[in-house]
Amino acid sequence: MIIDNDYIAHQFSLLSKLMDIHGENSFKTKSYSVAAYTIEKLPAQLTETPPEKVIAIRGIGDAIGKKITEIMNTGELSLLREYISRTPAGVIEMLNIKGLGPKKIATIWKEMELESIGELLYACQENRLMLYKGFGEKTQNNVREAIEFFFNHQGSHLYADLEVYALAIDAKLKTDFPQYRFALTGEFRRQLEIIHQLEWITTMPLEQAREFFTANGFTEDTNKEELHDPTDIAGSILFKGPEGIRLQFHFSPEATFAITLFENSGSTEFLDAWRHRTNWDRSASYPSEEAIFSAAGIPFILPCLREVPAILDTAAKQALPTLIQPGDIKAIIHSHSNWSDGSNTLEEMAAACIQKGYEYLVISDHSKSAFYANGLKEDRIREQHHQIGELNAKLAPFTIFKSIECDILNDGALDYSDNILSTFDLVITSVHSNLKMSEEKAMTRLLRAIENPYTTILGHMTGRLLLSRPGYPVDHKKIIDACAENKVVIELNAHPRRLDMDWRWIGYALERGVLISIDPDAHSTEGYKHIKYGVLAAQKAGLTKESNLSSLGLEQFRAFLKGRRNF
DNA sequence: ATCGCAAACGATCTTAAAGGGAACTTTAA
Numbered sequence: 001m002i003i004d005n006d007y008i009a010h011q012f013s014l015l016s017k018l019m020d021i022h023g024e025n026s027f028k029t030k031s032y033s034v035a036a037y038t039i040e041k042l043p044a045q046l047t048e049t050p051p052e053k054v055i056a057i058r059g060i061g062d063a064i065g066k067k068i069t070e071i072m073n074t075g076e077l078s079l080l081r082e083y084i085s086r087t088p089a090g091v092i093e094m095l096n097i098k099g100l101g102p103k104k105i106a107t108i109w110k111e112m113e114l115e116s117i118g119e120l121l122y123a124c125q126e127n128r129l130m131l132y133k134g135f136g137e138k139t140q141n142n143v144r145e146a147i148e149f150f151f152n153h154q155g156s157h158l159y160a161d162l163e164v165y166a167l168a169i170d171a172k173l174k175t176d177f178p179q180y181r182f183a184l185t186g187e188f189r190r191q192l193e194i195i196h197q198l199e200w201i202t203t204m205p206l207e208q209a210r211e212f213f214t215a216n217g218f219t220e221d222t223n224k225e226e227l228h229d230p231t232d233i234a235g236s237i238l239f240k241g242p243e244g245i246r247l248q249f250h251f252s253p254e255a256t257f258a259i260t261l262f263e264n265s266g267s268t269e270f271l272d273a274w275r276h277r278t279n280w281d282r283s284a285s286y287p288s289e290e291a292i293f294s295a296a297g298i299p300f301i302l303p304c305l306r307e308v309p310a311i312l313d314t315a316a317k318q319a320l321p322t323l324i325q326p327g328d329i330k331a332i333i334h335s336h337s338n339w340s341d342g343s344n345t346l347e348e349m350a351a352a353c354i355q356k357g358y359e360y361l362v363i364s365d366h367s368k369s370a371f372y373a374n375g376l377k378e379d380r381i382r383e384q385h386h387q388i389g390e391l392n393a394k395l396a397p398f399t400i401f402k403s404i405e406c407d408i409l410n411d412g413a414l415d416y417s418d419n420i421l422s423t424f425d426l427v428i429t430s431v432h433s434n435l436k437m438s439e440e441k442a443m444t445r446l447l448r449a450i451e452n453p454y455t456t457i458l459g460h461m462t463g464r465l466l467l468s469r470p471g472y473p474v475d476h477k478k479i480i481d482a483c484a485e486n487k488v489v490i491e492l493n494a495h496p497r498r499l500d501m502d503w504r505w506i507g508y509a510l511e512r513g514v515l516i517s518i519d520p521d522a523h524s525t526e527g528y529k530h531i532k533y534g535v536l537a538a539q540k541a542g543l544t545k546e547s548n549l550s551s552l553g554l555e556q557f558r559a560f561l562k563g564r565r566n567f
Numbered sequence: 568a569t570c571g572c573a574a575a576c577g578a579t580c581t582t583a584a585a586g587g588g589a590a591c592t593t594t595a596a
Contacts, residue, residue: 025568027568027569027578027579028568028569029568030568030579031568031569031579032568034568034569035568035569058569058570059568059569059570060568060569061568061569061570062568062569063568063569064568064569098594098595099593099594099595100594101593101594101595102593103592103593103594104593104594133587133588134586134587134592134593135586135587136586136587136588137586137587138585138586138587139585139586139587139593142585142586369582369596370596371581371582371596372581372582372595372596373596410583410584432596433582433583433584433595433596434583434584434585434595434596435595435596436584436585436595
């Protein structure tokens with residue numbers, strides 16, 4: 001366990017919520033929650049900050065300072081442990097249900113006497129929630145839907161959350177058992193944004209795998225019905241590790257290794273199409289996946305592209321794209337500084353760009369309606385632009401572009417007057433409030449923003465947060481068409497929890513000649529590393545660097561802005 | 568619990584929408 005700021009912040013955040021559930025003094029709990037937020041946004045690690053400086057941080061006094069020391073020394077917070085022991089685990093878990101806060105959870109626990117999410121769902125189905133003060137029909141429906149969403153995503157993980165774990169196991173197996181072959185396959189190999197289980201093909205005998213994993217604290221999972229893709233489970237075994245992540249091993253002798261790998265490295269539709277199209281002969285012998293493709297007379301298709309049948313036509317026409325790579329990203333577009341809710345100063349953000357070899361930085365802090373994120377009022381925009389001017393003079397030829405992540409208001413209007421909007425080099429427009437919308441409302445709102453001549457980039461198109469929030473419904477085709485007509489670039493927000501727009505729609509956007517922009521939406525210099533996940537998703541859509549805005553060099557980007565501006 | 572002003576203590580405040588229930592509480596961004 002790593003004791004970093006995120007870890008410490010999480011302890012205080014959970015403590016605050018649990019104390020709220022227990023009805024403690026709200027100012028006290030607020031202090032803990034403010035401290036959590038402050039700690040999360042600190043630019044330096046607390047473990048490397050002297051205690052007297054920790055106490056000096058605004059919002060952290062003696063008591064919280066001591067608790068921080070306790071966490072750093074012991075790895076835990078005794079007060080939190082006490083609250084956890086006084087609260088049923090199922091009640092704590094309810095904090096994951098969207099729409100349920102501490103007050104409602106307290107009622108559910110103390111008055112309804114429900115102690116798990118399962119019981120709560122049952123109570124919703126039985127119309128029992130409506131009987132209590134503060135709960136009505138709509139709340140009950142919302143809770144039920146949120147629980148169903150939660151259950152549907154149990155056992156699913158973000159690609160980025162499993163990456164280190166998967167590669168560590170892969171490396172461990174290869175080191176410990178050099179006499180056998182292991183190949184990571186399945187959803188991970190296909191670079192899918194959500195992973196239900198990690199899969200390997202191996203020549204290792206089943207018994208030996210069982211022995212190894214049980215010795216390392218894994219349990220064999222015999223419940224194959226729960227498998228996300230229950231096809232072809234003969235000859236495979238499932239384990240569940242202490243982390244609750246499911247591992248699947250497909251056993252194959254050397255002779256069929258490539259076939260087994262191939263058959264577990266594509267979508268069902270892709271593999272069906274493959275069988276139809278080629279004279280697929282499972283009994284033939286292939287030394288490698290490449291041999292499978294060449295025997296079929298089709299150029300090699302990377303696993304990340306093995307999703308839709310149409311890719312077979314593309315390959316047959318020798319028209320496979322040269323996929324964009326992380327090194328093709330030349331700039332950081334869409335980033336936040338400590339002017340709004342980012343951790344780092346403008347200068348630190350710029351310095352990190354220079355150090356990593358990016359040619360320019362687009363700073364897009366939150367706009368004034370995002371008050372929770374300390375969005376910029378008009379006077380602060382002027383101040384920030386002044387500072388950017390000074391930095392640009394100092395850092396040339398490196399360039400910081402003046403931008404804003406401008407809220408799309410309820411009616412689709414932007415958050416500033418045209419006068420203010422015209423002072424930015426470019427404008428990223430995003431929805432941050434009132435995300436619960438009908439498709440009709442969402443479309444009116446988005447289309448109006450897209451038609452606004454100041455909109456350069458449409459930020460995180462659906463507002464989804466993978467595994468935690470579905471996002472508002474949109475008609476993707478109409479949005480893309482509108483962006484094509486208005487020359488608006490569509491962001492592929494690279495944050496691994498967003499990856500929004502969905503890569504499945506990028507193909508259509510490219511057909512319509514819409515530019516995509518892979519943007520990290522960085523809230524600290526650390527956030528730049530998320531670029532990679534955007535690239536992995538973009539590769540699935542066959543994106544090339546030519547169609548990606550953040551791949552433009554500095555001069556090309558200037559030219560793009562000049563050509564784009566019609567004001 | 569923290570801060571600030573003042574000397575032991577009082578104030579602490581992001582806001583808008585939603586929902587429930589007829590004035591307010593809760594939640595989410």
